[in-house]
Amino acid sequence: MTVETEKRDPDVTPLLRINDLTRTFTRRGKPFDAVSHVSLDLDAGGFVAIVGRSGNGKSTLINMVAGLVRPTGGSVAVDGARVADLDDRGLSLLRNRTIGFVTQEQTLLGNLPVLDNVILPATFFPDGKAGSEPSGERGDGEWEGRDPLVDRAMLLLERLGVDDLAGCLPRELSGGEMRRVSIARALINDPKLIIADEPTGDLDADSTTTVMRLLRERADSGAGVLMVTHDTDAIGYADTVYRMDAGTLSRA
Amino acid sequence: MKNKLIASVPSIVIGALIAIAPQTFAHACTGHGMFGACHWSQQTATGIGVVILALGVIALFSGPKTRMGLNIAVIADCLLLLAVPTILIGVCPGAMMHCRMVMLPTLIVLGVLGIAFAATGAWLDSRTRA
Amino acid sequence: MDTHVTLRDLPLANLARKPLRTTALLAVVTVLAVALFGGTMLGMNLGNGMRSMERRLGADLMVVPQNSANQAEALLTGSNSSTFYFTRDIARKVERADGIAQATEQTYISSLAAACCEEKLQIIGYDPATDFVIAPWVASQFQGELEDGQMVAGANVNVSTDGTIELYGRSWPVVAQLANTGTGLDNSVFINQRTVPDMVEASAAVSKRVMPEEYADKAVSTVMIKVKDGYDPQTVATNIKRLDTRFADLGYVYPGGVTAATKTALDALTGYMAAFVAALWAMGVIVLLAVFAASANERKREFASLRIMGATRGMVNGVIAKEAAAVGAAGGVIGVALGALGILPFSALIGSRLQLPYLQAGPWTVIGLALLAIVCSTAVGVVSSFAVMGRISRGDADIILKEGR
Numbered sequence: 001m002t003v004e005t006e007k008r009d010p011d012v013t014p015l016l017r018i019n020d021l022t023r024t025f026t027r028r029g030k031p032f033d034a035v036s037h038v039s040l041d042l043d044a045g046g047f048v049a050i051v052g053r054s055g056n057g058k059s060t061l062i063n064m065v066a067g068l069v070r071p072t073g074g075s076v077a078v079d080g081a082r083v084a085d086l087d088d089r090g091l092s093l094l095r096n097r098t099i100g101f102v103t104q105e106q107t108l109l110g111n112l113p114v115l116d117n118v119i120l121p122a123t124f125f126p127d128g129k130a131g132s133e134p135s136g137e138r139g140d141g142e143w144e145g146r147d148p149l150v151d152r153a154m155l156l157l158e159r160l161g162v163d164d165l166a167g168c169l170p171r172e173l174s175g176g177e178m179r180r181v182s183i184a185r186a187l188i189n190d191p192k193l194i195i196a197d198e199p200t201g202d203l204d205a206d207s208t209t210t211v212m213r214l215l216r217e218r219a220d221s222g223a224g225v226l227m228v229t230h231d232t233d234a235i236g237y238a239d240t241v242y243r244m245d246a247g248t249l250s251r252a
Numbered sequence: 253m254k255n256k257l258i259a260s261v262p263s264i265v266i267g268a269l270i271a272i273a274p275q276t277f278a279h280a281c282t283g284h285g286m287f288g289a290c291h292w293s294q295q296t297a298t299g300i301g302v303v304i305l306a307l308g309v310i311a312l313f314s315g316p317k318t319r320m321g322l323n324i325a326v327i328a329d330c331l332l333l334l335a336v337p338t339i340l341i342g343v344c345p346g347a348m349m350h351c352r353m354v355m356l357p358t359l360i361v362l363g364v365l366g367i368a369f370a371a372t373g374a375w376l377d378s379r380t381r382a
Numbered sequence: 383m384d385t386h387v388t389l390r391d392l393p394l395a396n397l398a399r400k401p402l403r404t405t406a407l408l409a410v411v412t413v414l415a416v417a418l419f420g421g422t423m424l425g426m427n428l429g430n431g432m433r434s435m436e437r438r439l440g441a442d443l444m445v446v447p448q449n450s451a452n453q454a455e456a457l458l459t460g461s462n463s464s465t466f467y468f469t470r471d472i473a474r475k476v477e478r479a480d481g482i483a484q485a486t487e488q489t490y491i492s493s494l495a496a497a498c499c500e501e502k503l504q505i506i507g508y509d510p511a512t513d514f515v516i517a518p519w520v521a522s523q524f525q526g527e528l529e530d531g532q533m534v535a536g537a538n539v540n541v542s543t544d545g546t547i548e549l550y551g552r553s554w555p556v557v558a559q560l561a562n563t564g565t566g567l568d569n570s571v572f573i574n575q576r577t578v579p580d581m582v583e584a585s586a587a588v589s590k591r592v593m594p595e596e597y598a599d600k601a602v603s604t605v606m607i608k609v610k611d612g613y614d615p616q617t618v619a620t621n622i623k624r625l626d627t628r629f630a631d632l633g634y635v636y637p638g639g640v641t642a643a644t645k646t647a648l649d650a651l652t653g654y655m656a657a658f659v660a661a662l663w664a665m666g667v668i669v670l671l672a673v674f675a676a677s678a679n680e681r682k683r684e685f686a687s688l689r690i691m692g693a694t695r696g697m698v699n700g701v702i703a704k705e706a707a708a709v710g711a712a713g714g715v716i717g718v719a720l721g722a723l724g725i726l727p728f729s730a731l732i733g734s735r736l737q738l739p740y741l742q743a744g745p746w747t748v749i750g751l752a753l754l755a756i757v758c759s760t761a762v763g764v765v766s767s768f769a770v771m772g773r774i775s776r777g778d779a780d781i782i783l784k785e786g787r
Contacts, residue, residue, distance in 0.1 A: 088695050092697075095690065095691070096691065096692020097692070103687075103690060105683070107687035109684060109688075111392075111395045111399035112392070115387075116387035116395075119386045120387055120691065121691040121692060123387070123388040123389055124691070124692055124697065125692075153386075169399075345540035345542075346538070347537075347539075347540070352730070353731045353734065361724070364723055
């Protein structure tokens with residue numbers, strides 16, 4: 001079954017266009033579609049949540065969007081570029097600059113302190129936005145006069161309530177703290193498309209509110225947010241909610 | 253704890269070697285009618301070795317800042333050790349004499365190792381926030 | 383100035399946060415570097431000594447007194463000094479044999495320890511008029527006639543600052559000091575043969591007389607012979623024996639044969655050494671490959687994270703390679719430092735213990751070897767890290783993450 005957003009306009013390229021996307025895996029010698037003919041458009045400023053039981057292809061879907069998993073059929077276009085057509089550098093640039101990915105697994109680098117973990121993605125392609133002024137938000141001036149990247153990272157950590165952990169190593173953090181640091185890392189390059197896999201997975205109610213408000217704020221200021229979640233509290237922040245069932249996507 | 257051992261054990265071991273070696277395998281030349289330069293270098297090296305050993309033992313019971321100072325003293329002592337058989341006192345002039353063939357190089361190697369270990373220890377201690 | 387972290391800092395952070403792994407890797411690379419640097423330098427020094435010895439042995443045949451052949455050989459290769467002689471009339475007769483192109487006489491006297499803190503010296507009296515053995519390489523340091531009473535000193539001989547040597551209670555003027563040869567000749571002084579009786583008298587005055595007075599002016603230790611083209615040294619030796627029945631008892635030393643024997647011993651030694659270093663490197667590379675391959679598995683997640691953040695494959699490989707190169711280079715530097723510390727100051731001791739000609743290579747060669755060892759150590763680290771790159775570049779980042787779950 002195929003579901004499309006009502007706002008689909010053939011003249012305007014949406015931020016994210018998923019078209020008839022399929023990924024087939026083989027389990028015990030039998031092929032099955034983890035993602036089956038899914039189509040979805042997400043415009044700038046939109047906030048989409050996908051819910052559904054585990055093992056129904058949600059993660060595979062968003063990993064294909066980020067170019068981490070190759071689709072068996074169909075296509076993904078992010079910001080006008082077909083992901084399948086990009087070479088390694090193009091795809092890396094897309095992941096680094098256009099997409100902010102909050103993974104379900106803990107993916108902080110264990111050998112770098114929290115602050116460096118957040119800053120690192122901003123330094124991959126130095127000709128880009130690295131070092132530019134923090135967008136919109138302004139701190140209380142405590143970080144003024146320092147490296148602008150450090151400022152921006154500290155602002156994000158502060159927004160997420162983990163700025164006091166900036167000098168800690170990831171192994172000194174709780175699961176929820178690591179999750180919030182990952183979110184700060186995903187947002188450091190002001191991505192146009194934020195992909196979040198269970199962003200509130202190990203967070204308490206207060207932290208969930210903080211994180212969801214931040215994501216909502218990003219959507220309101222023009223970013224597209226694609227979120228996979230189980231969390232009923234989180235669903236409330238989304239504009240549109242889809243249900244993923246046995247590899248197919250439907251309006252919830 | 254690890255820093256403490258790195259900043260003290262090498263000094264103890266190398267100090268002991270510096271003290272013992274000239275009196276045993278890396279001895280001064282034998283068979284002189286009278287004591288030559290190598291004899292006095294030998295005795296001085298043993299003295300310096302005992303001092304380095306003592307500094308290492310004290311470092312075992314000291315905090316990082318003190319250990320840094322002790323290791324700087326070890327470096328100075330090792331420099332003195334290098335100077336004794338080369339500049340200050342010297343060894344026998346003959347190239348094939350035991351003191352020149354064994355004692356001098358042994359002392360130089362121990363001195364250089366002592367400096368390297370003490371510098372490492374001091375550097376590690378300088379990085380620990382007090 | 384930017385003070386924030388960059389990808390360039392990541393390799394060092396990875397090394398610093400895993401001190402145990404880093405130390406283990408460093409130790410392996412250090413052992414390899416010590417073996418390569420030390421082994422190559424030892425082999426090279428032995429080769430230098432060998433070549434130097436070959437150049438110094440200009441004679442095809444040495445005729446020495448009865449029962450002195452072994453002493454004469456030891457004198458050529460090692461640093462054992464000795465005194466032996468027959469009389470000049472025998473020497474003169476020997477020189478008349480058929481097949482001799484050039485012949486010259488030399489007299490060897492072993493001195494007792496001279497002044498305080500001196501070792502034994504080998505005193506070599508030679509005849510500048512007929513000499514063809516010593517003059518060619520003495521010429522590089524000293525031109526002109528060696529006057530009676532003057533000396534040319536070998537490299538290890540201690541010449542006092544006023545240019546004399548104290549020997550048997552007398553000061554002997556030294557006109558030149560020779561370069562290091564790595565052979566027993568470094569502990570020798572060379573005198574004009576006319577000075578030999580003086581030397582004998584001087585020895586009698588202060589200590590044990592080195593030879594009876596009546597022999598002092600006619601003692602000859604060896605006749606050095608260069609054979610004519612078309613003759614081999616053995617034939618010439620036979621010709622000499624034919625001159626007089628007593629000559630069959632004389633010692634005949636073939637320096638070419640001595641050189642060949644030393645060369646065989648040396649080739650065996652350097653061969654074993656090369657095989658040992660090669661085996662060590664083979665094992666080292668296997669160990670490094672194993673360590674890197676094992677760490678590839680546990681670090682897949684870390685490298686997948688970098689990919690998710692938007693690092694290109696090249697950036698991730700760069701991090702891995704830099705980590706390996708840093709360990710390799712550091713291990714190489716430590717290894718070279720340890721090797722240099724173990725070998726360079728002790729070169730005199732090594733030379734005397736090996737009983738083989740041993741001549742320390744010059745500073746530029748040592749620096750070249752050091753660079754070679756460091757480059758090889760770095761390369762072995764980088765090459766081993768390809769094992770990691772191969773593993774992580776396979777498969778999608780997502781699959782890698784799932785495996786790590």
